Amino acid sequence: MRLKEYPDAEMMMLEVADRIASDLNTCLMSHDRASLSVSGGTSPGPVFDSLSAADLDWSRVHVFPNDERCVPPGHERSNARLIRERLLTGRAAAARFLPMYEEGQTPEEAAAAASARLEGELPVSVLLLGMGDDMHTASLFPDSPQLRAALAPDAPVAMAVESPSQPEARITLAAHVLRGAMTTHVLVKGRAKRDAIERARRLPPQEAPITSVWDDATVHWAEG
Numbered sequence: 318m319r320l321k322e323y324p325d326a327e328m329m330m331l332e333v334a335d336r337i338a339s340d341l342n343t344c345l346m347s348h349d350r351a352s353l354s355v356s357g358g359t360s361p362g363p364v365f366d367s368l369s370a371a372d373l374d375w376s377r378v379h380v381f382p383n384d385e386r387c388v389p390p391g392h393e394r395s396n397a398r399l400i401r402e403r404l405l406t407g408r409a410a411a412a413r414f415l416p417m418y419e420e421g422q423t424p425e426e427a428a429a430a431a432s433a434r435l436e437g438e439l440p441v442s443v444l445l446l447g448m449g450d451d452m453h454t455a456s457l458f459p460d461s462p463q464l465r466a467a468l469a470p471d472a473p474v475a476m477a478v479e480s481p482s483q484p485e486a487r488i489t490l491a492a493h494v495l496r497g498a499m500t501t502h503v504l505v506k507g508r509a510k511r512d513a514i515e516r517a518r519r520l521p522p523q524e525a526p527i528t529s530v531w532d533d534a535t536v537h538w539a540e541g
């Protein structure tokens with residue numbers, strides 16, 4: 318894992334957006350299309366704002382979340398909603414979006430459909446992950462009963478998971494799918510998460526799921 322520190326969050330968001338655009342362009346030079354899997358939650362909005370204006374052939378980019386909360390697509394906690402509103406606008410509106418959850422599906426149905434839909438998109442060309450204070454990434458939560466299965470090398474592409482700390486069921490890409498990405502960036506903001514990075518270095522994936530996917534990643538951090 319490479320840790321890159323920035324003097325402020327604004328600079329970090331711009332540089333991460335630039336790096337992702339450059340990674341996508343490089344991929345598109347030698348492939349018909351590129352896949353971009355992005356985090357949800359509270360952190361990546363400013364990266365999306367900048368990335369959505371990037372000059373690249375978005376019509377050849379397929380975008381999907383790392384994970385999804387099983388809520389309706391217009392819900393304020395929907396990762397798809399954040400991606401549609403902040404990333405898939407401007408130039409990036411030409412990208413194809415592949416959702417992980419559709420209203421009315423059970424989590425298990427959504428996970429099976431997402432696995433089938435995303436299998437042909439692998440390996441992920443460019444992966445943007447986030448990380449919580451509890452060292453979860455995507456929806457790989459340390460207190461999830463399904464974590465062991467989601468960390469297994471033979472896990473399905475996408476899995477239905479729960480966490481006692483979360484209000485709804487989730488769909489998450491399995492750890493081996495995240496680990497298999499061609500380029501990985503982890504976006505981390507704030508002092509509490511910096512402390513979490515240091516704690517995670519000494520812990521196994523069962524306690525710090527981020528460590529199961531960050532070996533080849535660049536972790537971008539700014540205090541605020």
Ligand SMILES: O=C1O[C@H](COP(=O)(O)O)[C@@H](O)[C@H](O)[C@H]1O
Binds near residue numbers: 356357454
């Ligand atoms: O619940 C989630 O949490 C992580 C971290 O989110 P943040 O709000 O602390 O930035 C995020 O990466 C994941 O996609 C999301 O569903």
